[in-house]
Amino acid sequence: MSFKNFLAGRWVDGDDILEVEDPATGETVAEAPLAGEVTLERALEAARKSAERGDLAAMVPQRRADLMRRIAQEIRSIAAEGAELLTRESGKRLSDARAEFDEAAAYFDYYGGMADKMEGKHIPLGPNYVDYTVLEPVGVSAQVVPWNFPVSLAARSLAPALATGNAVIVKSPELDPLGLTVLARALEAAEVPEGAVSILNGTGIDLGAKLVASSRIDQIVFTGSVPTGQAILRAAAENVTPSLMELGGKSAAIAFDDADLDTLLESVRWGIFFNAGQVCSAMSRLLVQRGLYNRAVEACAALANSLSVGHGLDEADHTPVISARQLGGIAQMVSAAIRDGAIAAAGGAPLARAGHFMAPTVLRDVRPDSRIALEEVFGPVLCMIPFDTEEEAIAIANGTEFGLVAGVFTHDLSRAHRVASKLRAGQVFVNEWFAGGIATPFGGIGKSGFGREKGVEALFNYVRTKNVAISLKR
Structure with missing residues (x-):
């Protein structure tokens, strides 16, 4: 099987290749393409345009919910194939790898059920005003995925981001990127709008660093080690990019x-x-x-x-x-x-x-x-x-x-x-x-990070609240 990067709905080669190893044997499983700076630039441009067009945000919420459920169905349809590939590249048990794909599908089902239920509110200011809030997508979400549960953790942040109408660029882990290729195939089969999602394979020190430092992203979602999280936060500070950090634990x-x-x-x-x-x-x-x-x-x-x-x-x-x-x-x-x-x-x-x-x-x-x-x-x-x-x-x-x-x-x-x-x-x-x-919120305090994934609470990472105050005075 050949592997490529999923660039805004299209499959493209990498600028270099990386051998993916079976941790149980030390043998090479496959060669994965490494996306370079040109590929990243194309992904950023496509995501920015998708967010500005409102490919997902302008979609009728019920249609967006239907799309999420189609993604879940497509993930389940290729879960057996994906699980074997994930086992070979990550070392985990086949049943656990299959459970990871099942969980990824469940995330899209869960947040698909929320896609048409994100509501603003009316704020009473008296008879001379109408005041209300609107929940708007943040725009382009850059998501850096770890190697321990690459498929389920990608879905954990990708699903709520898409449910709320954002465009997403996922940086897959270089140690086991192949399972996310299968996830990308499910997105393609479900007909996610072109430009709305890119899944790129590359090293953290190269592709990941350039992605989180870009001024064309509106949010960073990272799961991984404390030192890497600290480096990302330093890059985020330059552009004042909101970040969601799920770091280590003891x-x-x-x-x-x-x-x-x-x-x-x-x-x-x-x-x-x-x-x-x-x-x-x-x-x-x-x-x-x-x-x-x-x-x-x-x-x-x-x-x-x-x-x-x-x-x-x-x-x-x-x-x-x-x-x-x-x-x-x-x-x-x-x-x-x-x-x-x-x-x-x-x-x-x-x-x-x-x-x-x-x-x-x-x-x-x-x-x-x-x-x-x-x-x-x-x-x-x-x-x-x-x-x-x-x-x-x-x-x-x-x-x-x-x-x-x-x-x-x-x-x-x-x-x-x-x-x-x-x-x-x-x-x-x-x-x-x-x-x-x-359904239960997850996240840490201290050096375990900040923000919450999972549950209804996670959706509010991916939206901004806009207040509209209207004076009715003559």
Whole structure:
């Protein structure tokens, strides 16, 4: 299969090529085209013209809603093909890759249902005035997508942007850009207006940097690391471009003595070992009250050791991390933590096999102020920390620069509410990590970023409020 960039409804070659690797084997999956400056300029021009013409904004809202649902249907029709491609380039399990395409379709269905329900309001100023607000699209949205969930996270921002009438340029991740090619085919088949969407593959340091620095965009949506987010914000400041940032996390779950251990283990399985721990909202720290701590450590270690390891196409429990560079960074942080006094109850090192596999790792007795307890690992590494009191647990959980998600495990409903209210996080899970869904707002505070994705709340990232005040005085 050959791959091209999706430029304003047309397929174009790149200025260069990039080999896309299978993380499970180290072999080349395909050659992806890299868009250069000329291609970007064409995409910017097309998006600007589309926004000014109102290709989507001037469309009758019901028609725009119908378009969104057609996109969802087209995504589902090619999801099986796309899932296999995504598995080969990202390393994730085939079932998880398929679920990613299903979730992408669900985003378009969800926001399709909202496309004709964005309403302004009347503001009463007395009998001599008529005052109302109008919600207008921001214009051109530049969206930089990460490599851990490229298809679903592209849909997460693309769907509300299109539902509210914007033009969009998506910069796909260079490590696994192929799945987004399949998403672009769905947009084409659904007959999205030409110019309204471009999906370009390129490196962050080249294409991404030029895109976010352009004066012809009206908004930046970024999901990724803190350093990259900071660089984008510096570029955004030059043009005062509004930005939506979903950055890193070092999220903590707090398990009290009365927590159900089986329930906790199920959340550990998904919270830190899903997608090899490459999840911004992963359960990277597990704080356990002293009376449950040793049993929890043993159970988490047994869980880690029980996971089958292998290729995503074989539906292994544990799959590779995305690249040799990523694996090296994870291994280095774990080694440093062990030298610093943490004990590897399970794993602790890369696996001796082809591909980029880190052993599912459980570190016990991690110091709350150690580097691995404060910095994002972005891999299958669970840091376990004991605590005695509720106040101590809250202080440890809030003791990082991040504030993306957090969790509480307890049968005490009063304590669950009390602790949730004190946790510094944009979302708190109680007795189930990753509870919620497309309808629940998601985003962080501190160095985890700002703004909210998902839910009805996300739509307001993509519109501006205009007030019209009319005097009726004679």
